[in-house]
Amino acid sequence: MSIDETYDELVERLREMYEISSAASILSWDQRVNMPPGGAKLRSRQQSRLQELVHKRKTDPELRDLINKLHDHRDDLSFDRRAVVRETKEEIDRARKLPSEFVAEKSRVTSEAYNVWTEAKQKNDLESFLPYLEKNVSLAREEADYLGYEDSPYNPLLDQYDPGMTESRIATLFDELRTKLVPVVDRIKESDARPPTTEKVTERDWSSERQKQLGETLVRQIGYDMDKGRIDTTEHPFCSGYVGDVRITTRFNSSNPFVSLTSLLHEAGHALYEQGLDPETWGTPLSEPVGMGVHESQSRLWENMVGRSESFWSWAWPRFKETFSDQSSNLTRDELLFILHESEPGYIRVEADEVTYNLHIILRFELERKLLHNDLEPEKLPEAWEAKMEELLGITPPNHRQGVLQDVHWSSGAFGYFPSYAIGNLLAAQLFQTAEEEAGPFDEAFSNGNFDPLLSWLRDRIHRKGKRHRTDELTEQVTGDPLQVDPFIEHVKSSYLPYYE
Numbered sequence: 117m118s119i120d121e122t123y124d125e126l127v128e129r130l131r132e133m134y135e136i137s138s139a140a141s142i143l144s145w146d147q148r149v150n151m152p153p154g155g156a157k158l159r160s161r162q163q164s165r166l167q168e169l170v171h172k173r174k175t176d177p178e179l180r181d182l183i184n185k186l187h188d189h190r191d192d193l194s195f196d197r198r199a200v201v202r203e204t205k206e207e208i209d210r211a212r213k214l215p216s217e218f219v220a221e222k223s224r225v226t227s228e229a230y231n232v233w234t235e236a237k238q239k240n241d242l243e244s245f246l247p248y249l250e251k252n253v254s255l256a257r258e259e260a261d262y263l264g265y266e267d268s269p270y271n272p273l274l275d276q277y278d279p280g281m282t283e284s285r286i287a288t289l290f291d292e293l294r295t296k297l298v299p300v301v302d303r304i305k306e307s308d309a310r311p312p313t314t315e316k317v318t319e320r321d322w323s324s325e326r327q328k329q330l331g332e333t334l335v336r337q338i339g340y341d342m343d344k345g346r347i348d349t350t351e352h353p354f355c356s357g358y359v360g361d362v363r364i365t366t367r368f369n370s371s372n373p374f375v376s377l378t379s380l381l382h383e384a385g386h387a388l389y390e391q392g393l394d395p396e397t398w399g400t401p402l403s404e405p406v407g408m409g410v411h412e413s414q415s416r417l418w419e420n421m422v423g424r425s426e427s428f429w430s431w432a433w434p435r436f437k438e439t440f441s442d443q444s445s446n447l448t449r450d451e452l453l454f455i456l457h458e459s460e461p462g463y464i465r466v467e468a469d470e471v472t473y474n475l476h477i478i479l480r481f482e483l484e485r486k487l488l489h490n491d492l493e494p495e496k497l498p499e500a501w502e503a504k505m506e507e508l509l510g511i512t513p514p515n516h517r518q519g520v521l522q523d524v525h526w527s528s529g530a531f532g533y534f535p536s537y538a539i540g541n542l543l544a545a546q547l548f549q550t551a552e553e554e555a556g557p558f559d560e561a562f563s564n565g566n567f568d569p570l571l572s573w574l575r576d577r578i579h580r581k582g583k584r585h586r587t588d589e590l591t592e593q594v595t596g597d598p599l600q601v602d603p604f605i606e607h608v609k610s611s612y613l614p615y616y617e
């Protein structure tokens with residue numbers, strides 16, 4: 117086989133795996149959106165069968181031979197083909213490093229741990245969950261050993277969510293972030309100014325039907341293509357699908373329409389990334405998102421930099437007033453903007469505002485790395501959590517449910533995932549700053565409901581690049597610098613502090 121033929125054969129195999137895994141992803145969408153409870157048993161069998169089919173193909177010695185042959189000839193390949201070979205090789209090497217008994221054991225333990233955690237959280241019963249936490253930590257360490265690492269067992273775990281990111285790199289970024297962020301949080305805390313959220317929002321009744329109607333108008337306007345997507349309702353909003361069919365979900369809170377409006381913009385940001393991937397190279401890394409951090413940068417950019425901006429609301433305000441003429445009768449546009457910039461330390465990460473959110477992530481990062489380095493006994497975790505929370509946010513959770521038990525990640529064995537959220541927040545600000553310089557200013561366009569200059573820029577610089585570069589490399593290529601803290605700090609200072617002066 118010539119090199120061209122070998123490459124074509126590789127693409128053929130990658131597409132076969134993609135067809136199976138994208139079918140699995142639609143099944144899992146269905147499970148969360150439509151499926152009656154009675155379908156659960158067979159659905160879980162269908163899912164593991166499909167996973168098995170993908171795994172078999174991924175670990176097929178013939179695929180390894182194809183990759184190795186192309187890898188040996190990598191200097192003769194184009195830049196794009198080299199990226200496909202590099203990324204695929206890494207992924208199949210990774211799959212081959214983990215013994216199937218380990219994978220089975222991890223999946224068994226984490227699914228049990230997840231069930232125990234769900235109940236433990238409900239009952240605020242930390243004791244029952246601790247043994248599982250201990251097992252999950254030791255499985256994570258074992259996984260790191262199989263995958264191999266140089267400096268830290270945390271690195272190979274981080275790498276699977278944000279390719280190329282390391283513990284020391286994140287620690288440096290987070291130290292700077294924390295030092296610069298805490299004074300901003302303190303200035304807001306010291307101010308007496310508070311938005312009229314209770315009187316003007318939460319004491320009124322906001323129709324879900326109308327929230328849905330307005331939400332759809334907003335996400336269509338920023339560029340979400342409803343011919344290649346749809347919106348449904350779920351308890352936990354998410355985005356999933358594949359090129360040509362990228363679906364989002366939201367939930368409605370009848371006492372606060374901004375929960376669904378901002379979360380729809382967030383999920384639409386994820387969806388714009390997926391809808392913007394190159395359809396021609398589907399199934400290969402050239403048409404895949406870089407990682408979780410870059411994905412989250414896209415959702416946060418549309419949710420926060422765009423969706424909370426004055427110019428966005430210049431356009432959206434008349435639509436909001438028209439949709440909710442009764443409920444918003446004595447609400448002004450400035451009050452609405454202040455409500456969207458409400459900031460106050462709270463216990464729950466997923467409810468945290470843009471300013472305090474990253475401190476929740478720093479807390480988890482610091483504890484999680486200690487767990488992996490054996491510097492913290494899982495049973496001492498709750499104490500450590502409370503101490504960190506007090507140190508970073510100045511508050512102590514009243515119970516474990518609102519403390520150490522709140523997140524699903526550690527119960528499902530997803531160590532190394534949390535930093536992606538903060539990476540996304542930092543990157544969103546950095547990208548938006550560069551986009552403004554190169555394709556903006558956006559104020560006038562946004563005020564007219566024209567988001568195309570920004571979306572086109574993102575399509576070109578991020579979406580169409582697929583997985584050609586890793587997180588930091590892509591950031592540097594697009595913005596001229598590796599990931600930075602300052603653009604985010606400038607963003608929160610300039611958008612939040614004026615309200616609290």
Ligand code: ZN
Binds near residue numbers: 382412415
């Ligand atoms: Zn997200």
